[in-house]
Amino acid sequence: MQPLTLSDWESKAAQLKIEGRAFVNGAYVSAAADTVFECISPVDGRFLANVASCDAADADHAVKVARATFDAGVWSRSSPVSRKQAMLRFADLLDQNAEELALLETLDMGKPISDALNVDVPCASDAIRWSGEAIDKIYDEVAATPHDQLGLVTREPIGVVAAIVPWNFPLMMACWKLGPALASGNSVILKPSEKSPLTALRIAQLAVDAGIPAGVLNVLPGYGHTVGKALAVHMDVDTIVFTGSTRIAKQLLIYSGESNMKRVWLEAGGKSPNIVFADAADLHAAAESAAAAIAFNQGEVCTAGSRLLVERSIKDTFLAMVIEALKGWTPGNPLDPETNVGALVDTQQMNNVLAYIEAGHKDGAQLVIGGERVLQETGGTYVQPTIFDGVSNAMRIAQEEIFGPVLSVITFDSVEEAISIANDSQYGLAAAVWTADISKAHLTAKALRAGSVWINQYDGGDMTAPFGGFKQSGNGRDKSLHAFDKYTELKATWIKL
Incomplete structure (x- = not known):
């Protein structure tokens, strides 16, 4: 098969159907207030799509959906093997739709199509596949106990995860977080940057197509000061995972303290x-x-x-x-x-x-x-x-x-x-x-x-290696088995025999 040329990619761009609505409970929906913002390509200033501009009402609805889905156990209590199979199908669908995803990434964010196709999409699918493969290989522990006691140390999914991802590697950063979050059994609300929301909206449908139940992965496009803040202060979000600026990372810590002390994991840039x-x-x-x-x-x-x-x-x-x-x-x-x-x-x-x-x-x-x-x-x-x-x-x-x-x-x-x-x-x-x-x-x-x-x-x-920083570059780690620490709670169960 001959490599695609500039003319080929331009032709594909002209035929591309772009979805701009939010994705909640397995379906595309308009924002509650029916508000949108224009998505403009930095490539040449072309208009790409009107994208749903979600706000607090949308956040509240998505959290309720995610919580109900989590509590129902259709994903959170499913077997590790079944979750693994769905995650692997999800990774395969990312690869099968690589050209479309790469094109969305390039038009939306401005990166070279060769990088989007050969770096971003493969790294994204690799993150989902690697995390899926890890599901049935992470073991719990038995504590050292007297003969008449049994101490179990188990990991449980934390619940509802809000993932706020940046605009520079929209697909890859999303998948770095979705991989361990979904694999652990959580329900996720993904908030992409308003500067590059298109691939996040597309992969939400691919996740459902792969067999991940409706309501497990929801996507809310919009601005940080509206829907982003609404998720950060929500009393029923259990953890926030974030990649972005140090300024916003610090604000998320404040929001956690002002709300329900939700776990906050931050990757906040560098000057390497x-x-x-x-x-x-x-x-x-x-x-x-x-x-x-x-x-x-x-x-x-x-x-x-x-x-x-x-x-x-x-x-x-x-x-x-x-x-x-x-x-x-x-x-x-x-x-x-x-x-x-x-x-x-x-x-x-x-x-x-x-x-x-x-x-x-x-x-x-x-x-x-x-x-x-x-x-x-x-x-x-x-x-x-x-x-x-x-x-x-x-x-x-x-x-x-x-x-x-x-x-x-x-x-x-x-x-x-x-x-x-x-x-x-x-x-x-x-x-x-x-x-x-x-x-x-x-x-x-x-x-x-x-x-x-x-x-x-x-x-x-x-x-296989963790990624994250010291000092004001944040806390927590993406990638590797260490990433699972962000999406699980440790429980000690002590049994008298």
Whole structure:
């Protein structure tokens, strides 16, 4: 089968039927107030759909549906094997509908179609499949007890889960949460970002088609300050799982305390250091990786390697390599399979990124490549991948999460200084270390306050390793068996024999 071309994808886009209604109790429904918002593509400004703008009334209805479904036990008390089979069918349906899902993701969010098709959709189905496979392999415990006592330690589904997911990897982030949440037997209300809600609405129907009972997975599109807040303060939501900004993450903690002390699990972004020592074995590979770490997904990545820390003795040589590597990352039409840098998610985000670039100028950093809006004639929101040299770690562009393709280059003279700079951040999501010295690699990794540390690579890992951060990058972990901790309660049962 021949790979699809730009013309093929444009043709598919023209024929695409987009569902914008909410999904509750196994069916698409309008918002209670019949309100909508326009979904506009960042690719070229085209109108995609009117999407239901849900509010507190919709949240209350969805929670009642989710609670009733949970209490009925059609999913929560079904056998692990039956849940596993439905989850595996769900994963298969994601794969079978990969082109449609990838197209929705690209049109809605602006990422290159090649990434949506080859990264986002496979990672999403892998998350559902991996969690499904884990269901009947997680065992409970028997406590060490006297001969006339029996102590059981069991896990139970927590109940009603509200999952609030971001706009940068809408499908994949949703599935990272849906996998263990559904596998554990919970009912879920998924609240996608208003900037990219389309794949969440589509997969809700696929879940029902896979045999997951109606009412188990519900999707409420809308704004954070309306339906998002309504879920966060609801007295019958048992846990909130969230990926997004630190500002909103902190607000969710407040809402929990003001309501029912619901569990709150947060992944709140980062400002990740990518540390390159002079003794790195392959500087060319490190430079290629540094370029990809800031340009992939237009820099709209919570783990983006946005702070490049380079040992002073190699800085000029290495920076020239990174500049050359970044020239291979050029904004283009996201529907073109050859494009590797797409559009920023919307005009607001584009303007935010351009404002940070201006802040870099004002603070005295040296622009060495990029820094401009491009392809304005398309009607889309495109910004060149950008590098600033001569950055102090105190500058805004080094401290604040830009969520765009803007790289800050910072020099250091010793291992201790590199670690100090790397840890001088409110965030602690990820970091990378490039060195041929295995002892230096391990000792540096131990000293870095980050949830993930990659050595001689950037962004390694798969579903077997947990993902999450330290400090104000949040708490809890997605992926791996550790993710199940967020969606279950531990119960101790003590029996007198």
